Amino acid sequence: MRRWLALLVAATTSLVLIALLVPLALLVRTAAEGRAMSAAESEADSVAVTVGSVDTETLRLGTERAAHPVTVFFPDGRVVGASARRSPAVELAARGRSVTAAVPGGREVLVAVQGVPGGTAVVRVHLSDADLTEGVARVWAGLAALGVALAGLGVLVADRLARAVTGPVSALAGVSHRLARGDLAARTVPGGPPEVRAVGLALNHLAERITGLLAEERENAADLSHRLRTPLTGLRLEAESLADPGEAARIEARVDALERAVTSVIVEARRRTRDRAGCDAAAVVSARVAFWSVLAEDQGRRLDLDLAPGPLAVAVPADELAACVDALLGNVFAHTPEGAGLAVRLAAADGGALLTVSDDGPGFGTAAPPERGRSGAGSTGLGLDIARRTAESSGGSLSLGASATGGASVTLLLGGA
Structure with a gap:
């Protein structure tokens, strides 16, 4: 913006200076010619006397x-002074009329002198082009230097004014980027023109409002998650009352996993900023696949596991990665028929990891990820x-595709820690 404002002022100043200096330069040239002509006429009159x-x-x-070169032409043909030819203008002046005529290389001033024996004498003063423009080049150079100085001064002033505007605007942009990255404590110091200060105050107000809304949302999520503890306690008591110890242990394990998930939701909801601690993707994926392998065995599903040797450090907390793997595997068990096989593959990629979950089910039927909160399968x-x-x-991405058997394939690129 500073560059554009400087260019705008430079263009505007240049146009104004051209409109002012060009006529002034022409006026200087005309004045120089007039001064030279006046001096030549004075010399001619002095000689004519x-x-x-x-x-x-x-x-x-x-x-x-x-x-200047002066020549006197007498009626009898005599010529006194500088050598010059008798031009048509001289003949015209010999008839008693003083004239000024343009000749190659300059001008000649002709004064008729009457009362000379034999007719009318003519006094000729020759002015060269250099005489007519004497001093003009210096004045033009001064005007050009003045124009450049004024244009430079205008650009300098415009740059200072632009800095007063662009500085606060750049600060506003920086605060906006910090807010977008999740730094809710980012605030700007309003400055600059009144309009920019108003924008800064509005941005601070918006940040305060966003912080308040998120805090309220976190508390609501934590309260809702906390309410789930009561039915979870009931489920635990029911599991402990089962006669089959193996079945009771199995249900208690599921209740423990659900309780850990609820606790994770409460902790995450009350966390002001996201913890970007990383984890070993190989260890987390291996643990979650081991958990789901029991259900896969019960449903007669083939489960293929291909894990790269760890550790594979990724910039995702362990609980978040575990919840992500659970969501993907849960989708397979929920939306494919019993007996449909699935495969989990984890490989190193671009300093992070590439996680792929595929199945032998009916597939997505589309290459675009479903929108949040919408599902064609009743979930x-x-x-x-x-x-x-x-x-x-x-810093990674998700992509959907088809597996080798025509089912669904979900690929996650996880950035490195």
């Missing part, structure tokens, strides 16, 4: 002392969105 009253030698000495539609947000929070 002496014609007929002094002898030829005295007249010749007078013409030699003149500042909440949040599973894939959880996976997408987990991948993007680490």
Whole structure:
């Protein structure tokens, strides 16, 4: 913006200076020509006074002392002074009319002197082009230097004014980027013109409002999650009352996992800023696949596991990655028929990890990820969105495709820690 304002002022100043200096330069040239012509006419008049009253030698000495070449043409054909041809303008002046005529290389001033024996004498003063423009080049150079100085001064002032505007605007942009990255404590110091200060105050007010809304949302999520503890306690008591110890242990394990998930939601909801601690993706994925392998065995599903040797450090907290893997595997068990196989593959990629979960089910039928909260299979539609947000929070991405058997394939690129 500073550069554009400087260019705008430079262009505007240049146009104003051209409109002012060009006529002034032409006026200087005209004034120089007028001054030279006046001096030549004065010389011609001075010589004309002496014609007929002094002898030829005295007249010749007078013409030699003149500042410009002076020639006197007598009616009898005699020529005194500087050598010059008898031009048509001289013939015209010999008829008694003083004239000024343009000649190659300059001008000639002709003064008719009457009362000379034999007719009318003509005094000619020659002005060269250099005489007509004497001093003009220096004045033009001064005007050009003045124009450049004024244009530079205008650009300098415009740059200072632009800095007063762009500085606060750049600060506003920086605060906006910090807010977008999750730094809710970012605030700007309003400055600059009144309009920019108003924008700064509005941005601070917006940040305060966002902080308040998020805090309220976190508390609501924590309260809702906390309410789930009561039914979880009831489920635990019911599990302990089962006669089959193996079945009771199995249900208690599921209740423990659910309670850990609820606790994680409460902790995450009350966390002011997201903890970007990383984890070992190989260890987390291996643990979650081991958990789901029991259900896969019960449903007669083939489970293929291909894990790269760890550790594979990724910029995702362990609990978030575990929730992401659970969401993906849960989708497979929820939306594919029993007996449909699935595969989990984890490989190193671009300093992070590449996690792929595929199945032998009916597939997505589309290459675009479903929108958050929408699902064509009667679910909440949040599973894939959880996976997408987990991948993007680490600087990665999520992509959907088809497996080798025609089922669904979900690939997450997780950024390195």
